[in-house]
Amino acid sequence: MRTIRIEGLEKPVSCLIQGSDYFSMDIYDKVCGVLDAFFKIGGNTIDTAHVYGGGNSERTIGQWMKDRGNRADVILLTKGAHHDSKGPRVTPEAIASDLNESLERLGTDYVDLYALHRDDPSVPVGTIIEALNGHIAAGRIRAIGASNWTVQRLQEANDYAAAHGLTGFAFSSPNLSLAKAKEPFWAGCASAYADDCAWHERNRFPLLSWSSQARGFFTGRYTPEVTDNADLVRVFYSDDNWERLRRAETLGKQKGASPIQIALAYVLNQPFPACALIGAQTPEELESCRQGADIRLTREELNWLEHGEGGI
Template identity: 25%
Template sequence: MEYKQLGDSSVTASAITFGSWAAGGWMWGGTEQNDAVGAIHASYDLGVTSIDTAPIYGQGLSEEIVGEAIKSLPRDKVQVLTKFGMRWDLAQGDFAMKTKDNSGHDLDVYKYAAPASIIKECEDSLRRLGTDYIDLYQIHWPDKTTPIPDTMEAVQRLVEQGKVRAVGVSNYSVDQMREAEQTVPLASNQVPYSMLRRDIEQDLVPYCLEHNKAILAYSPMQLGLLTGKFRPGQHFDASDLRATNRLFTADNITRVNAFLAKLQPMAESKNASLSQLVIRWTLAQPGITVALVGARNAEQAVQNARAIEVKLAAEEIDFINKALAQLQLN
């Protein structure tokens, strides 16, 4: 495994980090807790020491699963990355979405990052995770109802209390990062990035490279589309976020699969899967520090972790980029 320092902080993360959104089941069609714990342990055995989670994933379930998994691991060898600022139990802040919980009950979610809410969320996360500190604490989404300095002052207090080692943001723009940095040093920004979603290359990547901020790329497999396992007409339950995602139309799935077919010989020549090739390409992009990759069982987790063993030469990356440039999606 490769390990990367997150900005100027004291936290070092594994380049491939275990993303536990799917493990929490929410918006992914349920979960099996024992499989998720086994997946985390299998990842750890291959050097994946960092786990990213959030309270909203399964409304606490993902954090509880992570807590169960790290109980038997040396705490100082594991990096727990979690978030705050998404409340489903409180109707305050900026309304985010209507959704359903894992039991199918209606749920209203709010982006809310007022100081008192953050302090409560931190205590709840520490309890669910079964730990007394969080390695990287990230605001999940910007909250337009709370001034950024107010939010960051509260997180800074948690740092001073020893409950948080480093502060990060998620889904923040460059301007929002600049404003947050007036109050607290930021280690990172967690943002969506994949072969099919590269808009951060315009401004966020240059900013983070210039100011030594880590970029944690989430959904590098584009919700599984880049595995090549989906076929046109694939059925998704209404609770699955892919059911309404424009990239999962029959036409786009066909086009992406045709692109992936061009990469298949390269993957085979390296005795690698398409997924492993995609993860390695992601980590080879300028400014990308960590790839967050989900797994729902140990077999998937092992495959993800072994992506680090795939080596890509400059001309191979160039070949992939040229094939990508020809891919037109609706």
């Protein structure tokens, strides 16, 4: 499996990152099957978060690592400082509280990749960067990143880090998919569009995409007439996205691939380091992702898929 490098880590990160928002001890055997199979095909990175399942996701991953005795082989990405019912909580205190609880649940004394789950633009970037650097210095975090931050805030944070001799953000995790979101899927979420991708390319800045396959938009289950998934309709149903689906079908026929595999390849073949968070729950879904990750697309094919310009 292809990999990318993220500053701060010795090991490369697999281009497919297994998502775990559905993990719980109630389905522990299923989780073990998914993770064992994911690592067998060359994956090495698991995505989780302090808020997933009220902590059940992290606890289940921790139990799996304990049973397998493989912590050294796993790259853990977890996230913290998500808002709560009272509002934003991107503060040094919330970061410390969430991180320490995540470490306890995971049964480890460090995480490889730590991302802030949301942003609060009212908090100065210096306050955030200095707090995160304290955890890096203590050995609790190897590399820091941000999920759902704008590239402008990422740049501001990294400029602050550079000016003060601190470690800046090493990766970003917004939504990036062939189907372009019309509005945020959840409040406070960010998607990467043309200007954002141009920033990532200029800076060779790694992007770890959530909802990389547009939450099933390319599976063939959806048409303009199928409107039973209100969130998918709200976020991804548009004339432009139906055209992108048709182009994915066309290119897929040429390459012997399904539209959803082409959509995955679109993310992984960006002109900057990119990974895709996947939600595989069955061997068939995992194999589809493995095959999609092997597809190579040219810049011309990427442009045609997204804009319909040029030819293939």
